[in-house]
Amino acid sequence: MLGLHLPTDPRWANLAEKQLADILSDHAYCEQKAVSTCISLIQTYPEKEALVEVLSPIVAEEWSHFRLVLAELKRRGLAFGRQRKDLYVNELMKLQRKGNVRWLLLDRLLTSALIEARSCERFRLLSEQLEDAGLRAFYRTFMESEAGHYRTFMDLARMYLPKEEVEQRWQYLLREEKEIMHRMELRGDRMH
Numbered sequence: 001m002l003g004l005h006l007p008t009d010p011r012w013a014n015l016a017e018k019q020l021a022d023i024l025s026d027h028a029y030c031e032q033k034a035v036s037t038c039i040s041l042i043q044t045y046p047e048k049e050a051l052v053e054v055l056s057p058i059v060a061e062e063w064s065h066f067r068l069v070l071a072e073l074k075r076r077g078l079a080f081g082r083q084r085k086d087l088y089v090n091e092l093m094k095l096q097r098k099g100n101v102r103w104l105l106l107d108r109l110l111t112s113a114l115i116e117a118r119s120c121e122r123f124r125l126l127s128e129q130l131e132d133a134g135l136r137a138f139y140r141t142f143m144e145s146e147a148g149h150y151r152t153f154m155d156l157a158r159m160y161l162p163k164e165e166v167e168q169r170w171q172y173l174l175r176e177e178k179e180i181m182h183r184m185e186l187r188g189d190r191m192h
Contacts, residue, residue, distance in 0.1 A: 002117040002150065003170075005178035012122070013129035015188020022189035024073050025081035030119065030191050031066035033089070034149075035059055037112055045105065051156055058149060065142065072138065088192035089115060091180045095173060106161050110173050113153035115192070118177070120146035122191055 016023040038055045045051050073080055092114060096107040123143035127136050157166045 002121060002147075003174055004117055004121060005174050006181045008118075008122055008125060008181075009186050010125065010129070012186060012188060013125040015186065016126060017130050017132075017188070019189045020076070021073070021078040022081060023191065024069055024076075024078060026084065026189065026191050028066055028069040028073070028080060029083045030086070031062050031069060033086070034062040034115075035066070037108075038062065041108060041112075048160060050159060054152055054156065058152065061145065065145070068138075072135075084190070086190070086192055088118070088180060088184060088190075091183075092173075092177065095176055102161065106157055106166065106169055107173075109153050109157040109160075110166070110170055113150050113157070113170075114173055114177055116146045116150040116153060118192060120150055 038059045042052050042055055042059075070080060092111050096111060097103040120143050123139045123146055127140035127143050130136050130139070154166075154170075157170075
């Protein structure tokens with residue numbers, strides 16, 4: 001369904017479990033960034049009614065996810081750590097083309113879809129591999145949500161741009177994302 005060309009190394013979930021405070025803090029910041037991305041898209045493209053209509057509830061949902069992760073940190077007596085650079089997302093952002101409004105819309109939607117797809121895949125690993133049953137259920141809910149967000153961004157791209165152009169660019173970004181994943185160090189303190 002997600003089409004990712006390189007699955008996450010299954011050892012990532014084991015590393016994440018050993019660095020739970022870090023992974024939960026990073027997860028919270030990822031939810032904040034998802035809110036910001038949706039708000040930015042709405043502000044940039046207010047004339048695209050369907051985009052505004054479908055992304056508005058995602059803003060509220062992602063903010064509620066942020067609050068859920070903060071509550072989980074508090075419940076476990078863990079501190080909300082400092083935000084760190086998201087090297088994965090930064091590398092994806094470098095792939096976004098500049099100068100052409102149409103290209104930028106397509107690339108922003110597809111980059112968002114790709115981030116949601118990778119998050120979904122990582123949440124699946126956590127929901128299947130963590131020892132703590134409560135955390136497995138916690139991450140299962142996030143996995144399902146991210147899958148829906150991935151589909152939303154893909155649907156918006158296909159709504160506003162020619163399907164052939166969307167598919168061609170999507171395949172390019174999937175290949176590039178695979179290379180980014182190859183270059184990245186396997187770390188358990190980051191969601192991506």
